[in-house]
Amino acid sequence: MMGDAMDVDEPVVVPTAKSKGKGKAVAPIGDAESDNLPWVEKYRPTHLDELISHQDIISTITRFIDENRLPHLLFYGPPGTGKTSTILACARRLYGARYRSMALELNASDERGIDVVREQIKTFASTKQIFSSGFKLIILDEADAMTQVAQNALRRVIEKYTRNVRFCIICNYVGKIIPALQSRCTRFRFAPLKEDQIRTRLDHVIESEGISITEDGLQALLKLSLGDMRRALNILQATHAAFNPITEQAIYLCTGSPLPSDISQIVNWLFNEDFATAYTNIQALRVQHGLALADIITEVHETLAVIELPGPVRVLLFDKLAELEYNLSTGCTEKAQLSALVGSFKLGCDLAEKLSKSA
Template sequence: MATMDIDSSSPLAGNKGKGKQLMPGDKDNLPWVEKYRPEKLEDLVSHEDITSTIETFIDANRLPHLLFYGPPGTGKTSTILACARKLYGPNHKSMVLELNASDDRGIDVVREQIKNFASTRKIFSSGFKLIVLDEADSMTSAAQAALRRVIEKYTKNVRFCIICNYVSKIIPAIQSRCTRFRFAPLEMDQVEARLDHIIQEENVNITQDGKEALLRLSNGDMRRALNILQACHAAFDRIDDTAIYTCTGHPHPKDIQRIMDTMMNDDFTTAYSTVDKLKRENGLALQDIISELIFYFEMLEVPTHATVYLLAAVADIEYRLSCGATEKVQLGALIGTFKMATDIAARN
């Protein structure tokens, strides 16, 4: 039987009644990711099909358990927080338990915090409460198994929103209890429209090539785009493409083009010393160089089977780097791969 929750000072009652309230001026000190986080569903820049479906659920008072999955920075957390404000109004904290499963991912959290919150009902509220589990793909299998039973048992009191990047890491029993929504990477024009608004609000001095570099590096991740923009705004008076690449430590396209030219045209020793020098002088990681080289492969004027060989070999090098292989050895393997590809192309 559900118990009555009447203690507003309880830790499970959110931040109500304790701590300092955020004053209007304090918002200027927030990271831009939080300062410009959408507060309403209509403020979200994308996924209109998802938000309209959830609004229909809320209006009909038939919100199911939700499972949001997709790449980082695509609006999953912002969407559910906007839903909480629509459900409960501005003072929604006491009705929402928000946990980051990367930190609180053990079975004890499910048995104590989540179960205690789910088993109680507000004395003056007949509706359900909301539990948001962010980064749930970090939860242990035992914790997910325990959560499965909690979801089933306390449906009258609470709704769950489970957020993750990789849905394959959520056990099927939990997936089947939730309505799933996939958040795809944002389109470039959607990211650009939001960036233009923030650039104007913050008086950011950014050039057109700087904005293009920022959009390219964001790769559909709004959080990444805002973090890079704020860091560059703090470090540079004028933000151009060089400032963007310098601030992020990402290889500049001019450097990548130079690396491509030396690997394709120079002998092995010259190419190795040139690339190694570029890496040391600019502080570049081989992993980042490889991820940028992929975009140039389609422009190579070599036979198709040589390109296929190149892609397969570079994929192996990238895998070995992710497993902790030495960069010096893998740099030699990368240059050797290009030499083999040019030999294959020359024989045909």
């Protein structure tokens, strides 16, 4: 997701073997069709030198390819950090124009059972190319969604067909990949992208699409992307469809995230108003702007991190916020948790008052 626009005469993904039509193959994209693509795909890089992040990983893999010693690979890390883009660019570098017949991409989120290993992967891995030498490539995306049984079956397939196949396993959570598979692969962690890396790519997209965006809007986009290029491009495309020019407020409204001014007001109420007033004001603001309490808690946490507070008070509030976030994730009602949020700050204020008196 970090390179120039993809070549219009080449497909996005690599193609399939005898797989009952489940393998993923995309027809070439023309100019008209490219205009209708999500920008995530429209601006996906196609070559390794177009990737502008994780240069240490890219240089290592490039050396593997140049020396024809590519091992089995395991790419892991948060979403939107370039894992799939990197291996697709590797496939192009490895095979050139032949990559469509030499590589197979499967998404384990959809095809996650043992039948995929037995039918598609095993069939593709066991067939050799008549007029070419070297190994083929199997890209297994979202592999952390594979069942334990399928992962165990994959161990034997990797060992049996290593002579003519290399596997690239891609996942977000490496802990969901069984140790036996991890030990068979060279692991690479894709960290969240830095803001300057995301901005470089966004500047290219903004210029190419002729987007009018303010500086505060761009800063809001970078903040909300959380190091995820896919998220940044999706937010930019959605906001561009609804607002012109794109401002900070437009970005926050489009994503449903609370505005910084709203969070400042909420924190002010929590510290300075009595329980009933603070609860009533925050509840009214939530309803008026359609805000989720979980998002408010996240932003309040970030605000508290930069506010000067006594140590015990900071510890108390962070502990309560973590508890509230967990409660919300398990299905507790927002009204009850909002009451607990306001109550936690009242306890924090009481503790701060006691500490000031004893000092």
